[in-house]
Amino acid sequence: MVRCIRVDFPFIGACTMTKNKVQITTLTFRDGPQSTGMWDDYFGLVSQSLLEWKTGEEGEALSRLRRIATLVKQAGFTGAEVFWGQSFQKHMLAGISPFEAMALNREVFGPDFMLSGLGRGVNAVGFRPYGQDVIDTFVERFAQRGGVPDKKLMKLRVFDALNNLQNCFRMISAAIRNNQKAERVAANNSLPESERGDDWRHMEPVNLIHIEPALCYQPERQYNDETLYSDEYYVAYAKKLINAAEEAGGTLDSLAIKDMAGQLDPDRAARLIPKLADLGLPVYLHTHSTNYKQAVATARVAADSGIVGVETVEWPLSGGTAHASVRDVIDGMEEQFDPIDLDKLTQLEQELESLWGAKEKLLAEEGDPKAKRLDLRVDEPSRLELWKLGIPGGAMAAVMILLQKDVCTYNKTDLKNANAMFAAELDHLQQRIGWVPLVTPMADIVYTQAVVNLINGKDKIIEHRYAKMIVGLYGQHINHATGKRVAIQESASKAVLDYCRGVQNGDFAMPSFNQTYPKPVILTEQKAPPLELAEARSAFQGILTKCKIDRNSRLADEAVIMRLMEPPASKAVTERLLVNAHRDRIQALLGVLTPSLPAWDVLPAEDIEPTVTSYGGLKRAEVLVKHLLAPATKVADALPVVLSEADALHAIAPSGLDAASKRSAILRLVYGFIENEYLQLASDPSMQIEGTDLPFGPQSSLYFLQSEFDPYTREARRLLHKRWPEEHDSTRLSKAIEHGVSLEQVVPVQ
Structure with missing residues (x-):
């Protein structure tokens, strides 16, 4: 039919x-x-x-x-x-x-x-x-x-x-x-x-x-005949x-x-x-x-x-x-x-x-640089310019963030013009390197280099992954119809190799940026050396120990895979997650809260119970903070140690500090109180952030206590150090919590 x-x-x-x-x-x-x-x-x-x-x-x-x-x-x-x-x-x-x-x-x-x-x-x-x-x-x-x-x-x-x-x-x-x-x-x-x-x-x-x-x-492309x-x-x-x-x-x-x-x-x-x-x-x-x-x-x-x-x-x-x-x-x-x-x-x-949210409301925001949907932050004609160049749909939102954050700022222009500049630069790059398919990780590599060029000038700075792609460390770009490798234009390869030669370090590394560049040799057939699982397990034994995971178990494999494939520049976030993901967070949290909150009815049951048992880490702390700041005095009585710490911080704070800053300090202390109890942080060298004496975690109270940007936390860290000068930071804070010592008791405020 x-x-x-x-x-x-x-x-x-x-x-x-x-x-x-x-x-x-x-x-x-x-x-x-x-x-x-x-x-x-x-x-x-x-x-x-x-x-x-x-x-x-x-x-x-x-x-x-x-x-x-x-x-x-x-x-x-x-x-x-x-x-x-x-x-x-x-x-x-x-x-x-x-x-x-x-x-x-x-x-x-x-x-x-x-x-x-x-x-x-x-x-x-x-x-x-x-x-x-x-x-x-x-x-x-x-x-x-x-x-x-x-x-x-x-x-x-x-x-x-x-x-x-x-x-x-x-x-x-x-x-x-x-x-x-x-x-x-x-x-x-x-x-x-x-x-x-x-x-x-x-x-x-x-x-x-x-x-x-x-x-x-x-789509079909004509390149180098x-x-x-x-x-x-x-x-x-x-x-x-x-x-x-x-x-x-x-x-x-x-x-x-x-x-x-x-x-x-x-x-x-x-x-x-x-x-x-x-x-x-x-x-x-x-x-x-x-x-x-x-x-x-x-x-x-x-x-x-x-x-x-x-x-x-x-x-x-x-x-x-x-x-x-x-x-x-x-x-x-x-x-x-x-x-x-x-x-x-x-x-x-x-x-x-x-x-x-309703689709009609989201679509009404189209062209608004503050639109909730990131892909709608530029209008349709601007999106179509990027579409013609092959920017993938899954990366368009990330591109919009880069354009707003970097290209608009450094070039002092609006998003629409930044979009046009980016489209022209991306076209220029692709015509030099052979129109590689723009999908992860190639999409991120190529469009990041385009943004770097718009900020610093063409080829002034070469992103290290782009250099590795050019020399073949991500594999070869083959024209399957002919079986031959797609040749990169000489100007592109020369720019990369010259930049690699110019890296100061003999190991072709830029330690301050945690980037390693390929050796400036002829284009190679080799691939990047793989990282084997056994090596990874050994490297992350500290995490597995802290999680109380048998290194030969399936959970250990998952922990290692998460660490190997973690978000870029998020080592500390991953370490905290690995611990949290494999321990009984709910029971541990309740073990901390039960002695401090003997009567659950002092908090609104319909709000606190489902929320406390439904969120991890910082979210739980935020819920507690809402009630700590409420006028109910019974709540203040429920967590005397935490409030004592918060009051002491408030007393030593610079004059004129607003309520938001006080809330921030309380939030940090609440989270520190919970985290130090149920994660039992210790001075394990394998769990420290490189370059600091702190255990893991950007959400860690100890991270906050070492912050150079907050006069509250900087002073709190100094006072704790003065009280227990021989102890590790985690031990100092644990002792302060254990003994109910407020910062005002540690060193009287002058």
Whole structure:
């Protein structure tokens, strides 16, 4: 049966044969927040839900997360992407173990729903190449924390920013080995126990992974008299991946076109998708909506061209640089797609609006430099300038922050003009280096260098990762259609090599900036040396000891993976998280509060109880501070030590200090009181911040006490040191708390 479909978008007017319906996956919980910068509201919900789930006391947050997950399934979505990309680091910065969040997502979505995650090949979810054992361990934890025995229900999408086969295949091979082990374990467990081998007798089942390599899309480019990113390029790359999997004794389950910047147009989709589908694997499409009409049209043409699944983001995060909404994609073509229940979809959108805000309000802020959605801080014409150059939707929000923070400031210009300057500089860079696909980490490397050039002048300062990319330490940029390396223009390579030669240090390091540059040699074929897991475990033994984790346990592996792939320049944050993530925070906190708060009724139960048991670290302290500042005198009696410390600080503070500064000091003391009790900080050298005598954690009270920017805390530290001059800072503060000694008692205020 042949039927014709008419739609109201350009580019489309196709007659197609009836075929299987197209699946729809929602990206609302991973790429939606990443593309719009709208992380905070969602992570607040996840953080509260996680703590409620771990304590077995389900509250409003976890119930709400379950409602959202249920509506996603009832609306008719095939699956949801919930893992990785930027979210790995964002979880950590929010004080959440990303591995615990994986388990929570599987719990709320259930064992019968497809969940997916995104891995960057040799870079995993970090920002540098990792050794094979690190990748193997990461994939194993991915499978066990979020997976189920059915491989159709746990997808790992793997890509490399350079479409480099070796880089991409490092993670694919790890997934193949995981699946091979899962099959062996399942076969062994099916035998009577007497027939099982000793090593396999009590082996726990291993979850299977759906393996899906992604081809990072760029439109065809002419560069140095050759054509880059032709149809032949993508078909050849896909064939290499399929063959490599077969040689490793495994198979791939599907392919994906990763159109990270939304540049795939309908005509190209109609040509490329059938060629990839002819390779015999299902093909999925991931395309961003920076050019909204084109994104919708491309998804609809893809449905007519052999695509198996498309991906959407729902209100209020759809559009902008995120993804098209399912409503627009299926409108008028409902018979082509898996059925969507529009009533349930409306309920889902209402739940999401209550979390993130009404779409109409967010869109009304478009062009406002203070818009809540970062991708809407410049108007659509300005976004389209960056879209033409391939800035990925998931990075647009980060680019806007850089332009506002740095380019506008240093060039004394507005955001719109800074956007135009950036577009011109990015085009200049790409024409020199061969139009590398702009996806993590290449996107961050290239656009950061563009910003550096705008601030300092072209090639005056070379960002160290950009230098490593130029000399080949991130892998080779290959034109798969010809099999040849894409040559970088001599002017670009010369600028980098000259800069490396000019670095003063003989080790090519700039210690003050914690940056190491590659040696200024000819362009090399080598890759960056990997960091093996055993080496990493040894390096972080102090963390594992402090967490009371067996270094050979699965939790130890997770702790090490988090540390290896932590957010840049966030060592102390990660250390605090690693300790918090693997100790019973709730019971420990209550152990501190119970003696101080013998009667819970002195605080409003409906406010304090769910909040104290739902937030970690600083959030708990903030809740206590609200009540410490309340007029209820019973509250002041409840924490006499903390208030004594706060009063003493207030007494020694410079005259004229405002109430906000006093609140800040109280906050620090409250947090210090809690943290020093339940984390039991000690003078363990392995837990100190380099260059200080302080234990870990920028949220640590001791960090605050060493601050050079706050006269309160600087004076408090001096007084504590004078009282116990021979003791370590952590011991001094612990003694002060233990003995109820106020700072006024330590040294009388003059």
